Amino acid sequence: MGEIVSLEELAAEVTPGCKLAVPADYCGVAMAATAAIIANRPKDLHVVCVPVTGMQGDMLIGEGLVGVLETSAVTLGEAGGAPRFQDGVRKGAFKLMDATCPAVHSGLIAAQKGVPFLPIRGIIGSDLLKTRTDWKIIDNPFQKGDPIIVVPAIQPDVAIFHAPEADRFGNVRIGRRRELVTMAQAAKATIVTVERISETSLLASEDSAAGVLPALYVTKIAVAPRGAWPLGLWGEYAVDSAEVARYAAMAKTPEGFAAYMDGFSRRFREAA
Amino acid sequence: MSADYSNRELIIATVADLLDGVRHVAVGASSPMPAAGAMLLRARNELAKKQRVRISILGSEEHNFFTNGGVELFDCTAQGRVDAFFLGGGQIDGEANINLVGAGPYPQSDVRWPGCFGSAFMYYLVPRVILFREEHSSRVFVPKVDYISAPGVSDGIVRPGGPHAMLTGMCLFSFDKERKRFALKSVHRGFTARDVRENTGFDYDAPDIVPETKAPDAATLELLRGRITEELSESYPSFADMLRAERKAAA
Numbered sequence: 001m002g003e004i005v006s007l008e009e010l011a012a013e014v015t016p017g018c019k020l021a022v023p024a025d026y027c028g029v030a031m032a033a034t035a036a037i038i039a040n041r042p043k044d045l046h047v048v049c050v051p052v053t054g055m056q057g058d059m060l061i062g063e064g065l066v067g068v069l070e071t072s073a074v075t076l077g078e079a080g081g082a083p084r085f086q087d088g089v090r091k092g093a094f095k096l097m098d099a100t101c102p103a104v105h106s107g108l109i110a111a112q113k114g115v116p117f118l119p120i121r122g123i124i125g126s127d128l129l130k131t132r133t134d135w136k137i138i139d140n141p142f143q144k145g146d147p148i149i150v151v152p153a154i155q156p157d158v159a160i161f162h163a164p165e166a167d168r169f170g171n172v173r174i175g176r177r178r179e180l181v182t183m184a185q186a187a188k189a190t191i192v193t194v195e196r197i198s199e200t201s202l203l204a205s206e207d208s209a210a211g212v213l214p215a216l217y218v219t220k221i222a223v224a225p226r227g228a229w230p231l232g233l234w235g236e237y238a239v240d241s242a243e244v245a246r247y248a249a250m251a252k253t254p255e256g257f258a259a260y261m262d263g264f265s266r267r268f269r270e271a272a
Numbered sequence: 273m274s275a276d277y278s279n280r281e282l283i284i285a286t287v288a289d290l291l292d293g294v295r296h297v298a299v300g301a302s303s304p305m306p307a308a309g310a311m312l313l314r315a316r317n318e319l320a321k322k323q324r325v326r327i328s329i330l331g332s333e334e335h336n337f338f339t340n341g342g343v344e345l346f347d348c349t350a351q352g353r354v355d356a357f358f359l360g361g362g363q364i365d366g367e368a369n370i371n372l373v374g375a376g377p378y379p380q381s382d383v384r385w386p387g388c389f390g391s392a393f394m395y396y397l398v399p400r401v402i403l404f405r406e407e408h409s410s411r412v413f414v415p416k417v418d419y420i421s422a423p424g425v426s427d428g429i430v431r432p433g434g435p436h437a438m439l440t441g442m443c444l445f446s447f448d449k450e451r452k453r454f455a456l457k458s459v460h461r462g463f464t465a466r467d468v469r470e471n472t473g474f475d476y477d478a479p480d481i482v483p484e485t486k487a488p489d490a491a492t493l494e495l496l497r498g499r500i501t502e503e504l505s506e507s508y509p510s511f512a513d514m515l516r517a518e519r520k521a522a523a
Contacts, residue, residue, distance in 0.1 A: 179343060
């Protein structure tokens with residue numbers, strides 16, 4: 001539990017065909033680890049975006065590692081649309097499971113609670129239901145004439161994110177990003193990269209303990225300073241907008257994407 | 273006689289008018305004009321000692337009082353604690369169906385947009401959803417959307433929310449949920465009812481004489497150019513800079 005390992009050892013947890021949960025850009029995205037994962041080339045990943053993705057998802061798609069994409073959106077934010085995602089959609093390069101944000105949260109919450117499904121409002125009448133045949137309409141058993149959607153539990157094989165800090169006991173500070181707790185409790189394994197490891201336990205005081213993912217739910221931790229770059233990390237550093245824009249421009253073509261990725265992986269190899 | 277104003281300033285002032293009476297409005301991270309309108313209403317209410325307006329800017333660290341992660345917005349909405357929200361779309365049709373997914377056949381869309389986000393939930397549950405799309409063209413306002421991310425109206429389900437109005441760069445529409453139809457309320461200065469008709473792909477109702485969208489008064493413009501621009505700088509720095517540059521060029 002909460003074993004502190006190298007980035008390579010951490011990345012090895014992501015194996016071909018695994019269901020991988022990744023957070024939205026504002027939650028701490030493990031970009032350095034993504035470079036390490038790409039180096040291993042695990043194919044046919046089922047990527048569950050919680051509830052959306054950006055550059056990380058676009059890179060995994062561009063590298064041809066995604067077999068199934070389950071997401072409520074893919075966007076590079078201010079830098080615009082995600083080019084490898086858009087190209088992959090046109091070519092039918094992966095199975096697309098379009099979703100809506102609260103349905104992704106609900107699926108993970110169901111897994112977190114160990115129940116098979118969770119009801120959720122809305123969705124009925126949306127074209128999402130035409131392809132999301134795994135979502136069902138049931139009659140509210142407590143109230144006549146109230147059809148409601150149920151979504152099945154989502155249990156990722158691996159959840160991965162980047163956080164500011166872990167302690168040497170394997171507890172991870174997640175602040176108010178509570179969806180990271182949900183992801184980790186729903187997943188079979190959780191791997192986390194952090195900016196630094198502290199010597200004192202994060203559970204030692206009430207103030208810090210409230211915003212902590214306990215080591216019980218953490219499989220492996222690796223240190224990766226500025227590990228969310230070029231994306232930002234809450235409370236630590238802002239997104240490198242110029243770099244994201246550079247990616248957005250280069251990734252418009254497969255060749256430009258390959259050139260970008262070459263530099264991206266080299267940067268992390270050198271840092272390691 | 274009102275002071276001179278830009279179309280953007282008119283849109284922001286109209287957003288504030290459309291939000292009148294709300295207690296809590298949620299705004300997307302990439303929606304500077306709706307956010308500006310919400311901030312304008314908040315400032316106005318504060319000065320008039322009217323009820324306090326809470327604004328949640330999604331993804332912002334400063335303008336966000338949620339502590340339970342990304343799911344809290346949706347929980348808060350389902351509890352009836354979000355009064356107003358903004359939605360847009362790559363396509364919007366005459367029944368207020370919105371498409372955030374893509375143009376052409378699904379799933380291999382010719383043009384793919386980011387995706388539904390929370391629309392297939394928020395559109396159903398927020399009482400006052402304002403559809404906002406600055407680009408007013410027949411490419412956006414189509415007879416029928418290629419993909420329904422969320423429908424404008426629903427029958428036979430619990431749905432306390434839905435479209436309240438639609439604001440574009442050219443005009444303001446109201447929406448009649450019973451008749452499933454938009455009605456043209458006003459056109460912005462510089463545009464005519466004919467411009468709207470020619471650039472809208474769906475049919476809608478319109479009065480014989482279409483009024484001009486209410487111009488922002490001097491007090492509104494003063495707030496907008498001072499305090500609101502400052503407030504915007506925190507979450508939407510490039511948009512705030514653009515407003516300043518627009519004003520400088522006009523001066």
